[in-house]
Amino acid sequence: MVALESPEAFGGPKDDHGLSDPSISVVIPTRHEARTVGPFIRRVLSALPDEQAEVVVVDDSDDDTPSVLAELARELDRQLVVRHRPKGSVTERSLGSAVAEGIDIARAPHVCVMDADGQHPPEVVHTMLSAARMTGADYVGASRYVPGGSAEGLSGPSRKIASLLFAWLARVLFVCTPVRSLTDPLSGFFLFRRDIVAAVPLKPIGWKISLEILIRSRCERVTEVPYRFAPRTDDSSKASVRQGLLVLLHMAALLASLAGVRRMVAFTVVGVSGMCVNIAVLQMLAWLGQNAFGWPIWLATELSILWNYNLNRRITWRDRRFSTWWLYNLAAVVSALLAIGATELLVNDLLVPLWLGAMAGIASVTVLNYLWFDNLVFSTASWVERRTRVKVLVQV
Ligand code: GDD
Ligand code: MN
16 A cells, blocks of 8 residues: 555655656646546647656545556656645645646646646647747647637536636736736646746635736746637536635735736825825814815815825835925826816816716826826936936947
């Protein structure tokens, strides 16, 4: 009997596994695939006859799959690396964490991730690898939604609709990332250059590790090849409503991790707090018997500008070394005047209702302010450094 949980049982300790110089690592997560996994791994290896291919399986099964894998590992020797994770051995046994662990074990310059149930045809791996080598792409996705591909293997219309909706949502939410150029960014079948994830901690929520890689790694160039998603031989997919909710949670976490989005959220919160300061000062002076539309409105405005400046400097743009307060102040005053002008124009000349006009006025200058602050007021270099940089460029 082999001690399945120990990596030594599958061909040497952790640092001495697999081929010494593989050209491709195929990472396969498995859970309860005893019946199909053996023939499937053989199919993968025979579809890559000209490669030094290693297969890395991370298995979370409680059935016979581990013994099937152990048997195969003895036969295939260093071409197959198996990491079995018995119940309780890791904090979370899941498809996502299994793939992340497999990627960590993989050694080749290119890593392909695919399912063990036969829904991802092994013959496509070679096409993906060639595409990566030919184009130099960081990430090659296998897509069901480009000509030549097909999603017929998705069980039932609800999964088909959910799959398309999630892919669309990902492209919209992550329009500033490589995700926008992919038709099937959430597919579990993809290949990438291992160096783009070096030192990047991958901790997916749920199972969409492709999204995790596309957003957290140094991935820039992406491409796709078509594939036909085959039907599952037994209908026991682990997809569920809970998994769907986890995908949404994962997307929210990734979105919040993007620097630009974090900044915009902080900017909005600071802006709202400044509005409260403005109103509070104005109200207090009015209670003290002052005419709010005389000097108090200017004092309240200036105090809220200074309030916002300090919070934005400490929170929103805290990663920028330099800030120019007078430029901030100037921008804020000019914006306030522009907002008043725009509101007057909309309400008086174009007969837009007051609330709508005021909202449009404030919204337009908020965007203007953000761009002004982000590009001119808060900077990584001082004004002197900015000038020197230009000089250096000219010398080159
Ligand atoms: N290690 C491990 N742990 N493997 C798991 C686990 C787990 O908890 N759950 C599932 N697997 C393995 C399965 O054995 C299979 O090889 C693969 O992960 C995919 O599981 P399926 O249950 O077949 O998923 P699916 O077909 O519904 O979804 C697949 O297609 C989607 C495209 O619509 C996956 O590839 C998804 O990632 C993909 O988005
Ligand atoms: Mn499947």
